[in-house]
Amino acid sequence: MAKKIPFLILVPVFGLFFSCAFDVIRVKQEPARFEPDTSIQDAWKLAEDVEISLDTGYKRKLKAGTRWECIGKIEKGDVYRTKDQILTVEGSNIYEACIVVSEGQLVGFYLPANQTFSPLSSRKSLPIER
Amino acid sequence: MKVIKQIILFSIMGLLMVSCATSGPKYSEMANSTPPISGANARVYIYRTSALGAAIQPNVVLDDRVVGKAVAKGFFYVDCAPGNHRIATSTEVERELTFSLDEGQTRYVRLDVSIGFFIGHVYPNLVEPEKAKSEIENCHYIGE
Numbered sequence: 001m002a003k004k005i006p007f008l009i010l011v012p013v014f015g016l017f018f019s020c021a022f023d024v025i026r027v028k029q030e031p032a033r034f035e036p037d038t039s040i041q042d043a044w045k046l047a048e049d050v051e052i053s054l055d056t057g058y059k060r061k062l063k064a065g066t067r068w069e070c071i072g073k074i075e076k077g078d079v080y081r082t083k084d085q086i087l088t089v090e091g092s093n094i095y096e097a098c099i100v101v102s103e104g105q106l107v108g109f110y111l112p113a114n115q116t117f118s119p120l121s122s123r124k125s126l127p128i129e130r
Numbered sequence: 131m132k133v134i135k136q137i138i139l140f141s142i143m144g145l146l147m148v149s150c151a152t153s154g155p156k157y158s159e160m161a162n163s164t165p166p167i168s169g170a171n172a173r174v175y176i177y178r179t180s181a182l183g184a185a186i187q188p189n190v191v192l193d194d195r196v197v198g199k200a201v202a203k204g205f206f207y208v209d210c211a212p213g214n215h216r217i218a219t220s221t222e223v224e225r226e227l228t229f230s231l232d233e234g235q236t237r238y239v240r241l242d243v244s245i246g247f248f249i250g251h252v253y254p255n256l257v258e259p260e261k262a263k264s265e266i267e268n269c270h271y272i273g274e
Binding site: 085086088092093094096097111112113114 | 215229236
């Protein structure tokens with residue numbers, strides 16, 4: 001009986017720990033002020049697939065041949081959207097995203113519904129085809 | 131021991147009954163009779179293909195309004211204004227999806243199930259239309 005007591009205590013403790021752990025994969029976000037700008041009229045296609053590793057551990061692929069259109073900008077760069085594929089960033093929750101490009105490199109994501117910027121820890125070059 | 135076996139047996143039977151209980155016409159049967167999107171709205175189909183954890187049927191909340199339940203093998207749709215939206219489900223944790231809708235656009239949200247500590251988690255996921263149409267085909271309409 002004496003040996004069973006710690007076990008009986010440990011079960012709910014682990015239960016609480018793991019149930020809290022379900023919520024820990026958070027997508028890093030910072031507020032972003034989006035300025036829509038249709039006058040930029042910049043659009044391009046991706047020449048090759050681009051694999052992205054999110055900081056949350058999930059992976060995403062920007063598909064070759066998808067057309068990306070500039071819809072505006074935020075402080076971190078220009079915001080591009082595509083209608084050719086769904087792009088989301090994912091942690092415990094899922095957010096539809098646009099890509100943010102600065103100096104030809106992918107620097108992160110703009111989450112329109114949240115009005116936030118989710119940065120990538122390392123920039124990614126984009127094989128652009130105009 | 132016999133009692134435990136009976137409890138397990140009844141639990142399994144109960145789950146099977148719940149999972150088989152989804153009624154209503156199939157998506158494939160009512161696709162042609164579904165009314166068009168009204169006015170300047172957009173449409174979102176919400177469906178669940180997985181029978182895993184069929185007894186767990188949390189409310190589906192769209193922008194803080196309950197619009198349906200996450201019933202296994204079931205689907206429903208909601209017409210709403212274009213713009214940014216949030217769909218959430220709650221079991222032992224809340225899971226959410228945020229997405230945008232354009233005017234006249236139809237989008238598909240699948241309710242996936244993952245293992246939780248006490249009960250499963252149901253989380254909404256945005257799905258490409260072509261893939262969604264094939265997945266939703268055998269789901270039953272559970273809307274009003």
